[in-house]
Amino acid sequence: xxxxxxxxxxxxxxxxxxxxxxxxxxxxxxxxxxxxxxxxxxxxxxxxxxxxxxxxxxxxxxxxxxxxxxxxxxxxxxxxxxxxxxxxxxxxxxxxxxxxxxxxxxxxxxxxxxxxxxxxxxxxxxxxx
Numbered sequence: 001x002x003x004x005x006x007x008x009x010x011x012x013x014x015x016x017x018x019x020x021x022x023x024x025x026x027x028x029x030x031x032x033x034x035x036x037x038x039x040x041x042x043x044x045x046x047x048x049x050x051x052x053x054x055x056x057x058x059x060x061x062x063x064x065x066x067x068x069x070x071x072x073x074x075x076x077x078x079x080x081x082x083x084x085x086x087x088x089x090x091x092x093x094x095x096x097x098x099x100x101x102x103x104x105x106x107x108x109x110x111x112x113x114x115x116x117x118x119x120x121x122x123x124x125x126x127x128x129x
Contacts, residue, residue, distance in 0.1 A: 017076065046078045063123045073109055078102050 044052070078085045087105050089097040099105070 021093065025085065059123055059127050063120065066116055066120045066123060070120065073113050073116065076109060078105055079108070 055112045085101075085102060085105050086098060087108055
């Protein structure tokens with residue numbers, strides 16, 4: 001009985017091997033790297049250099065002004081009573097809006113701080129370019 005089992009195993013293996021197909025492998029693609037020659041930076045004329053210095057000076061002045069405004073807002077104290085602090089808005093036509101509500105004043109100051117922080121960051125990014 002054991003001899004017939006061996007014969008059956010051999011025919012099964014032979015049948016499995018007969019089903020294996022040969023697959024052709026394509027040639028591997030060739031990767032060619034082309035390096036660009038670095039371009040020399042264009043030299044600026046004297047007028048262009050002066051213009052860049054003037055632009056940078058204007059940005060630095062703007063940065064200083066924004067930082068000074070931000071410092072003034074940080075030191076602004078809102079009183080505990082509703083009458084000690086007042087915000088007054090005035091438009092070009094002379095119309096006025098005045099409030100002493102401390103929660104409104106706090107909200108306006110917080111928004112002004114966020115706006116100034118964003119503007120300072122924008123100017124700093126422009127300066128660092």
